[in-house]
Amino acid sequence: MLVSGCGHFNGGSQARATFKEANDLFTQGNYNASLDKYEQIVAKYPARGDRVLFEMGIIYAYPKNEHKDYQKALGCFQKLIQDYPESGYRQESEMMVFTINNVALKDRTIATQQAQIETLRQELESRGNEVTALQKTIETLEQEIRNKETEKLKLFASRKGTADKILVEKQARRLTLMSKGEVLKTYRIALGGNPVGPKERQGDNKTPEGIYSIDARNKDSRYHLSLHVSYPNERDRKRARELGVSPGGDIMIHGIKNGFSWVGDAHAGVDWTQGCIAVTDEEIEEIGTLAPNGTTVEIRP
DSSP states (O other): OOSOOSTTOOOOHHHHHHHHHHHHHHHTTOHHHHHHHHHHHHHHOGGGHHHHHHHHHHHHHOTTOTTOOHHHHHHHHHHHHHHOTTOTTHHHHHHHHHHHHHHHHHHHHHHHHHHHHHHHHHHHHHOGGGHHHHHHHHHHHHHHHHHHHHHHHHHHHHHHOOOOEEEEETTTTEEEEEETTEEEEEEEOBOBSSOSSOOOSTTSOOOOOEEEEEEEEETTOTTSSEEEEOOOOHHHHHHHHHHTSOOOOOOEEEOOOTTOGGGGGGGGGSOOBSSOEEOOHHHHHHHHHHSOTTOEEEEEO
């Protein structure tokens, strides 16, 4: 689940199986049932109270739990810190207290700004002569909300783990960051100037198709920041040999060319790379933070 490795737990096989049941319920999205199972565990195995408190705190704070309760989550982590000062979960609990307080603050700010947006939308209907100014204010507030949602994503990603897969769908011009099968975030992309079909040879301006990985990164890139994709793979090399050509290389996921960052989202309106996958400068920084070297890259037609 959560952090349920064997590092903090040396109980018997029966207790281990019970923890696995609770973890499986969480994985299936049965959050209340998982919480009930942990209540049973602590009653039967009180010596494992610190781990139970930690796991329950994570469930209460989990973003996809429709009944998430930050106060109950904080209660679990604070009780663990107070009652189990020597626990191996203490440091993680202190970090979760910090994370939840930050997320709760951002949620309150988002709620306030959403209320402002609704008020402004109502004013738009009756004050036509101020439409332009109000629309700009709405757009600014919406951008702030997107920024805070991104900050929340990073906060929880830091606790739940980084992305383990980058899915690129060429036809949809979409890049998706994923972690354990769950979508973290999607991005609009631009591809090579000859986007249809897999890359076959050097200089064909095609974006590859297949399974690769991030194997390096360049913070001094001419395109703000770049993540190197491990093209060509064995299938690509075999195809190039059969064609009697070089497969090429230097396929990256990168930002906008230095000096042109002002283009922003509009860059995705045309396929302008030489086979690479492009996002905005802000987006490549976010992707670079969440996707470490070794992350799988699947590129589909």
